[in-house]
Amino acid sequence: MANSYDLIVIGAGPGGLAAGIYASRSKLNTLVIEKGVVGGQAATTEEMENYPGFYLGVTGPQLTGHMHKHAEHFGCNFLKDEVVDLDLTGYEKVVVTKNGRYTAKAVVIATGAEPRFLGVKGEKELKGKGVSYCATCDADFYEDLDVVVLGNGDAAIEEAIYLTRFAAKVTIIVIHDEGVMDATKVIQERAYKNDKIEFIWNSTLEEIKGDGIVENVAIKNIKTGKVTDLETNGVFIFVGTVPRTELIKGKVELDQRGYIPANELMETTVDGVYAVGDVRTKYLRQVVTAAADGAIAAVAAEKYMQEEENFKSEVLDKAKAIAVMFWSPFHQGSLEMVPLVEKFASRHSEKLDMVKIDTYRNQRIARRYDVKEMPSVLLFKGGEVVGRVTGDLTSEKLEKLATLA
Amino acid sequence: MLEVNKENFEVEVLSSKGLVLVDFWSPKCVPCMELIPHVEELEGKFEQVKFCKLNILENRRLAMGQKVMGLPTILVYRDGEKVVELSKDFTHEDLEAKLIEVAG
Ligand SMILES: Cc1cc2nc3c(=O)[nH]c(=O)nc-3n(C[C@H](O)[C@H](O)[C@H](O)COP(=O)(O)OP(=O)(O)OC[C@H]3O[C@@H](n4cnc5c(N)ncnc54)[C@H](O)[C@@H]3O)c2cc1C
Numbered sequence: 001m002a003n004s005y006d007l008i009v010i011g012a013g014p015g016g017l018a019a020g021i022y023a024s025r026s027k028l029n030t031l032v033i034e035k036g037v038v039g040g041q042a043a044t045t046e047e048m049e050n051y052p053g054f055y056l057g058v059t060g061p062q063l064t065g066h067m068h069k070h071a072e073h074f075g076c077n078f079l080k081d082e083v084v085d086l087d088l089t090g091y092e093k094v095v096v097t098k099n100g101r102y103t104a105k106a107v108v109i110a111t112g113a114e115p116r117f118l119g120v121k122g123e124k125e126l127k128g129k130g131v132s133y134c135a136t137c138d139a140d141f142y143e144d145l146d147v148v149v150l151g152n153g154d155a156a157i158e159e160a161i162y163l164t165r166f167a168a169k170v171t172i173i174v175i176h177d178e179g180v181m182d183a184t185k186v187i188q189e190r191a192y193k194n195d196k197i198e199f200i201w202n203s204t205l206e207e208i209k210g211d212g213i214v215e216n217v218a219i220k221n222i223k224t225g226k227v228t229d230l231e232t233n234g235v236f237i238f239v240g241t242v243p244r245t246e247l248i249k250g251k252v253e254l255d256q257r258g259y260i261p262a263n264e265l266m267e268t269t270v271d272g273v274y275a276v277g278d279v280r281t282k283y284l285r286q287v288v289t290a291a292a293d294g295a296i297a298a299v300a301a302e303k304y305m306q307e308e309e310n311f312k313s314e315v316l317d318k319a320k321a322i323a324v325m326f327w328s329p330f331h332q333g334s335l336e337m338v339p340l341v342e343k344f345a346s347r348h349s350e351k352l353d354m355v356k357i358d359t360y361r362n363q364r365i366a367r368r369y370d371v372k373e374m375p376s377v378l379l380f381k382g383g384e385v386v387g388r389v390t391g392d393l394t395s396e397k398l399e400k401l402a403t404l405a
Numbered sequence: 406m407l408e409v410n411k412e413n414f415e416v417e418v419l420s421s422k423g424l425v426l427v428d429f430w431s432p433k434c435v436p437c438m439e440l441i442p443h444v445e446e447l448e449g450k451f452e453q454v455k456f457c458k459l460n461i462l463e464n465r466r467l468a469m470g471q472k473v474m475g476l477p478t479i480l481v482y483r484d485g486e487k488v489v490e491l492s493k494d495f496t497h498e499d500l501e502a503k504l505i506e507v508a509g
Binding site for chain 2 (some may be wrong): 036037061082131139140212334
């Protein structure tokens with residue numbers, strides 16, 4: 001396995017897989033690193049009804065299985081390993097896994113989210129012994145048995161409906177008033193119509209009990225404070241998710257809840273580092289939006305690499321001094337000064353060359369060199385800035401710059 | 406890996422001397438399917454352990470009798486007594502560490 005790549009994607013959920021497809025199709029040498037199951041959270045649900053184009057009963061694992069093959073078809077590399085450390089500070093990013101060390105020019109963080117732990121007594125002890133966060137994994141145990149589902153969002157209600165194919169009875173515990181759920185209307189209606197589903201409103205779980213295996217739960221009515229015991233064989237908890245950003249803390253800016261804010265290009269606060277899917281601050285966390293994010297990040301990363309490489313070969317690596325003019329087609333003043341700077345450069349062509357950067361298209365390099373005013377000319381020598389002029393670019397200012405070349 | 410079920414579980418696991426590993430799985434459990442090749446690899450490394458797998462689809466009651474109600478789960482028995490219990494979020498590395506602990 002090679003160690004150096006153009007792009008490394010961390011996580012192979014739908015977001016990471018779409019990034020892998022787009023990047024490898026554009027011939028970027030791409031590595032997707034996944035610690036667990038390719039497909040991520042989407043591979044844990046049978047009920048996948050809203051991915052565009054797949055209305056005839058595709059399951060989560062089938063859909064992500066196709067995405068996996070699609071990425072491999074374009075030559076994307078996959079590695080089963082866990083990323084444990086990152087150094088994102090330089091142009092070359094370092095990705096450390098349990099078993100290796102890899103480098104890339106850009107990194108896509110697609111680590112997704114994981115089920116939120118409820119934090120009640122008995123939950124940890126009885127995990128895998130009746131307490132579950134994955135209906136498809138465990139539904140088979142509950143044939144003709146009773147289960148409790150906690151939660152009332154789309155995932156909770158859809159998984160509850162799925163469980164009715166196996167269980168005798170599914171009791172959904174909803175924290176809101178009777179008739180109020182976070183799930184979309186169509187899904188709510190389907191649940192109301194299902195004979196095997198019962199609801200307990202205004203309530204939450206207080207404790208999960210059992211001797212080595214779930215036997216009953218204590219349900220607390222949050223209005224009256226009354227606690228009642230209910231016998232059950234299983235408890236499925238779907239109370240939202242938390243982002244997997246432990247690894248990224250302190251390296252990329254996170255929001256208060258631990259998600260990664262990214263702009264329209266999926267760029268994070270670190271150059272060459274992108275965030276896609278459930279791990280980023282966003283309105284709708286679904287397969288389709290994760291995939292869209294992945295596509296955008298791969299295209300943005302490709303452009304970033306091109307720009308950085310051009311800048312390196314045309315400016316930083318040049319022996320000769322380079323006058324870099326930052327201009328913008330939307331800044332009238334800077335547009336007018338382009339010919340002036342061009343003339344200046346040809347006057348001194350024996351000691352300097354000129355490169356123009358359109359800051360409307362590329363703000364990153366301007367930001368890196370703290371260029372705030374348009375136009376600005378920075379003089380580079382041996383990869384370093386040796387002089388700069390900004391604002392009104394008079395001939396005197398420019399001539400003075402030439403003396404530094 | 407030896408396929409165990411209702412018929413042979415008593416003989417092959419509970420009354421068996423020494424260390425016996427049982428991998429509880431089901432074809433619908435994606436993480437279980439991912440784990441199996443790694444468990445098979447470990448089978449080659451730990452010759453003193455008998456490796457078995459149990460498909461819970463056909464042996465649900467049996468699994469529940471062993472207090473297994475979630476997948477993936479791996480149990481290791483010594484002389485019929487449970488000595489290792491791994492369930493849900495564990496990796497094959499975790500399993501290997503546990504096996505080194507009990508099998509030396
Ligand atoms: C029960 C359930 C039902 C759902 N139903 C639907 C539905 O019907 N329709 C829909 O559109 N969406 C549904 N969703 C939501 C959908 O699954 C997610 O929005 C989507 O999977 C997000 O994709 P992602 O790529 O951002 O992250 P994830 O799918 O979370 O994948 C992230 C991946 O990164 C890996 N990873 C994390 N950290 C590391 C590390 N350090 N090193 C290596 N790998 C790492 C993880 O193992 C994981 O595989 C459902 C979710 C759940 C839980």
